[in-house]
Each structure stands twice: as structure tokens, then as C-alpha cells.
Amino acid sequence: MIDSERLARAALSRLLEPQDAVGLALVRAAGAVDALRIATGRLASGPELERDVTALLADNGTGSWPGMNASLKRWAPRIPDLAPERDLATMHRLGGRLIIPSDALWPGQLADLDLHEPLCLWWRGMEHPLPAAAKSVALVGSRDSTSYGASVTGDLAYWLAQRGFTIVSGGAYGIDAHAHRAALAGAGETMPTIAVMAGGVDRFYPSGNEDLLRTVANQGAVLAEVPPGSAPTRYRFLQRNRLIAALSSVTVVVEARWRSGALNTAHHAETLGRAVGAVPGSVHSANSAGCHRLIREGGAVCVTDAGEVAELASPSGQSMAEPAPDQRADHDGLTLEDLILLDALPLRSTSSVEKLTTVAGLSAESVRAGLGRLGLLGLAESERGGWKRSRKAC
């Protein structure tokens, strides 16, 4: 027994392209069951409902629409293909399921997409809730990644997975694959990684990543908003990117060309008010040009290690960034006079207070007081009545 809401959403996900604004507004206004009946011509829409849809579209900045009749015409060609029971049976056979917003497994963070929240998710993988956005990090980037991109992605994903973060990516070659792989390697937890697909999850696409995606499904999840059998078209890739961004509290672009799908994911994240990071690289690498573009244009924060990514993911929490090794020097915090005095102290021979007054241009009192302070800090030492710089201060 499959409930009608689930069946309706399954059918609608085949009838409507992802983010079909009119269709989503219709579902919002009439509910999924009636929306399906209207969209398939089994129920008339009525002027009140059309007013509601118009208002929802206007609220979402979608502006004017061609009206219900034109929309119905647009949807009509796909009606003969609808077979939601078959699609649900396919998922069941693959060990998967369909989840809808009323399910406990539904990721709450998708509500931030508002009208653009997907109708359902075709879910292949563990029956375990996705982590909250704050524990999810999207790592995205070029398909033709360099060894540099592979190495940085591996370090980030492994470190983050070890600390209980879930790595969200798109299952593609290059950066995506490196991210999924390193997350699986670093995982102590369930759900180390999630792949969000542009096409149906009945096929693991691209085929070269089949083994990897099977492992992701076994230890995490492989998701899509389009039903089994759907081809991964360019349009669906762009819409899929909004899901990657919405599922994560931070999207990090590791490598991207000047134009790249990863920048589109970054843009979705920004629109959702999520944090965006980009990894810098060589200015000679075309694969870093998109990252530098994001950083330059203020679309991303420059991130150089996993600690900085974790900080973006949970900015209110404790910073996990480790201080850089040479962050403090011994002469930090000296007054200008003491710094001048330190400069004036010889390294090998020693100098008298009188000589130091001339070299440093300070009064004898200042020199004596300063030598006392530098001595306490271990930066100056006296030897046979004279003063020299200590080894530590060099």
C-alpha cells in the first residue's frame, strides 16, 4: 500500500522538470495529489487556485506566467510516460526508496529552498537521516582536476570526514570523485558522504565511477530529484547544484575553470545565505582561475586548510583552525624603543651602555631600562660588563 501523496509526488517528479516554478507553485497551492490531477487534466483548476499560483510566482520573483492552460499544454506530452508504481518498484528492487517532505528522513535544510524545494528525493543508500546542514560540507570542482586539486580535495575530505562531517558532492570525475573517495577513507561514522545526481539513481553515472558510487550508496547515500531512468541533462546538472548547496552549510570550490559548473553551485550557496569557500592555487593553472575569480569578486572566502573550512561550517562554534607554526616571533609586542635597542645590540662582540646610546639614539636611562626588559625576555644578555644580543633574538 503506497499512500497517494507519495505516488503523486513520484509522478510529478517525472512530469515536471526540476524547479518548474509553475508546477511547484501548483503543488504548494493545491497539494501534491490535486496538483497531479490538475496537471494531468483530471481536475479543473478554477480561478481561485490560479490566483494563488499567480501570487506564489510573484512572491518568488518568477513574474508573469503563461496561465494554467498554456502550462497544461506544456506538461501534456509526458503524461503517457507516468508510471509512479513502476518507479517505486524499481527503487525497491535496487534497495532504495522515495522520500518526501513528510518523512523523518527528509533533510530539513532543504526547506531553505522555499518554493524551489524538491518534490521528493529518489534515495539509494542507507536508511539513516542525513546530517544537519552544519555537519555537511560540499566539496565541488572541475572534472579535469589536476594533481594539486586531487591532493587538496583528498586532504580536506579526509580530515573533515574524520571529524564527523559529511562530504556532499556530485559523483562526477575529478574533484567530486576525490572528495567521495577520501571521505569514505576517513569515515568513522555512518554517512561520510552523499552523492547528489543529475540523472536517475538507477544508473550510476558516469560509468567510470560506478564502483565508487556503489560504495557511496552502501556507506552513505546517492540521491536525485528526478525519477529512475532520467538522463543527466545539462539543465538537470544546473538544478542538481542547488541541492548540493542546500544540503550543506558550506560549499567549497577546490578547482574550477573561469566558467565551471562548480561556480554555479557556489552561486546557489550564496543565494541561500550559505558560506562559500574557494581554494587558491597557482595563477598559471586554468583550473584555479574560477576559484580566484570567486575570491576576487567576493563570492567566496579564501580557504587553505580543513580547519578553515570547518570554521566556515560552524562559525558560531569553536574555531578548529590550528595556528600556523611560525605565527609568533620572540620580538612580538616590543615597544619601538626596545626594538631599536635590540637592533643596536651586537651579535658576536658586546657593547657598552654608552655606545648603545649613540648607536640606538636613546638616552642612557632608556637603554638601561630597555636592556633590563630585553634581558627578562631572554633577548639580550650581559657578558663581562657589556651587552650582546642573545641567540634567541637572531
Add this chain to the structure above:
Amino acid sequence: MIDSERLARAALSRLLEPQDAVGLALVRAAGAVDALRIATGRLASGPELERDVTALLADNGTGSWPGMNASLKRWAPRIPDLAPERDLATMHRLGGRLIIPSDALWPGQLADLDLHEPLCLWWRGMEHPLPAAAKSVALVGSRDSTSYGASVTGDLAYWLAQRGFTIVSGGAYGIDAHAHRAALAGAGETMPTIAVMAGGVDRFYPSGNEDLLRTVANQGAVLAEVPPGSAPTRYRFLQRNRLIAALSSVTVVVEARWRSGALNTAHHAETLGRAVGAVPGSVHSANSAGCHRLIREGGAVCVTDAGEVAELASPSGQSMAEPAPDQRADHDGLTLEDLILLDALPLRSTSSVEKLTTVAGLSAESVRAGLGRLGLLGLAESERGGWKRSRKAC
């Protein structure tokens, strides 16, 4: 015949360390000639003058000072060393000169330093005015630069010098030397490059750069605010950095460790309201950590080529940045429906309008109109009554 103002400033530049706030305020309040007489105990200061000095220091945020007597005590040890005529003769022998703010050669942009404007510049090089700040770019960075830093610095300096910019740097090993060298190579103009030294310009320091600095002096200028014979102390390096920043409209840090003198120059530039750029690099390179830190903390704009540096140098002028090669794709600016339609078009076989309505989920009218638009753009083509994607759209 050397005028007394010039002699006084020559003497004061030996008596006072760079940026001695009390000394500079005294010069501002009493004029250089009387300031020297007061500082050397040949003239009493008087309560009115002390009030003026106090006010100047307060205006500059220097706060309370120990009073004139304590300051005089501080300066006293160096009085026996004063020999301005000898210093000027030394410079003359070296083919150099002393320039002071009333000289035509004085760089007007130094006035932005306000109370911290140097008293004079010891100038070894061409008797030719420095360019206005808008045509000067400071390139600074690590002494132990990598081959990456050397290559980026060379590209930037050469490109900028070829377009008439003057490259300002500090004459040190590493990035500084690469910047001077490439500017000399790229120069068509006088003053391709200026080296600002922390010690006296009678010696070319460091000795390994002697030949380079001699060439810089022959084709550009080597400058310092400290007189001949002065050692390049750590304190003077930090003060020298403010001159590099003030002489340029943009300071670019090419490579810098987490802590680096180059960051100090960047900070001076920021304080002066000058633009700051930093070049990104590998996150694995310690020599880029300082650059990434600047970019992360908002202290610098990420710059990846000379065009972007030129844009920072003259933001009001025409942008010199060349567009990235792959900045536009043929499917830019398509509507969502046309993009979906483009995705639905087969590559090798052809498809009917009817089939396209099903695959794309669009009405037959939309498909026909969309095919027309894609055809005009050369993205779709008809063949034997069917439609396919054209080569150009792949």
C-alpha cells in the same frame, strides 16, 4: 653654498631615527633649522612651541610624550656624529644628492604620510622626477622566494614596466630582486624601477645585489631616508616599508610567509588608503601563506595577472584586464526553456518536434519557437525534417 634648510634636514636625518614622532612634530612646529638648533641644545624650546608639539602628537594619535627635556636627552648621544656637509659631499661624490620637500624632485605622494613624511631623501640615481603614485606599483615579497614567485614577479614587473609603470621595491634578495630585474628588462621609459633602502645608499645592500642596484641607480633611483653610512637595522626596515607603500598607488605582495616584512608593507599601504593586492599560490607553499592570510582577512584583493594589478593602480581609468579566453560560451544568455530544449536535441541522429515535446517537457509551440531561436544562434540545425544539435553547441 648649501642652504640652511637642506643642511638642517641632512643633520636631522642622522639625529632622528625614521619616524621619530617627537622630532617630526618639532620640525613641523619650529621648521627644520630651528628644530635642529633646539634638538642640539643651541636654542631653548619655550612653552608655546612645546604646546604646539604636544598638540601635533595628540592629533597623530601618538598620545603623551615624555616632554622636551627627556627627548633632548634621547637625542644628545648622536650630536657629536652630525656632519651634514660631509654627508652631502659623500652623496655628490657618488653622483647623488639630497632632496627635500621644497625640491621639484620631491615625490608629492609622500605628503599622504602627513606627520610621518620623511625629512629628506638621500637619492642616488637619475635626476628625473619619480612618477605620480598612480603610475607606481610596489612589488614586494619573501627573500627566499620560490621559482613560482620568481616567475609571477617577473611577468608582473615586465608587463607593467612595458606599459610605463614604475616598479617600487626594496632591493632585497628574492621577490624584490626579481621585480627590479624584470622592470629593467621591460622598460622603454626612464625610471622603470626604484629601490628604497633601509640603510644608507652609499652602500648597495645586500652585497649580492650590488650590480643590480647599481643598474637600478643608473636607470632609475635608489633612495633612503637615512644618511650615508647608516646600517640597515630591523627597525629601519619596518619604517622603510612605509615609504615603499607611500610611493605607490598599489602594493602587491607576490609571496610572503605567514609572518613577513612584506605584510608590514601591505599594512602601511592599507593605512594610507592605498590599494593592496596579493597573489594566490599553492596552499602547500609556506611562501604563499602570508598572501592567503591577507586575502582571507580582507587586507588584500586577490590578483592573478598584471592587468588586474593595473586596474587596482588606476581604478578610475580604463580597465586593462584582458578577458579570460573562455569567458563566454555559445549558450550564454539562453532562457531556461531553450537550455532544456538544447539538452533534448540529439547529437548524431535527428529528432521530431513531437519527440522533443516529450523529452524536453515543453509544448509543441515552445519547441518550435525555441528551435527557431537556437537555429538563429547556430546551436541547432534541421536535417531531413528533423532537428539535431549543431557541432558548435557541443
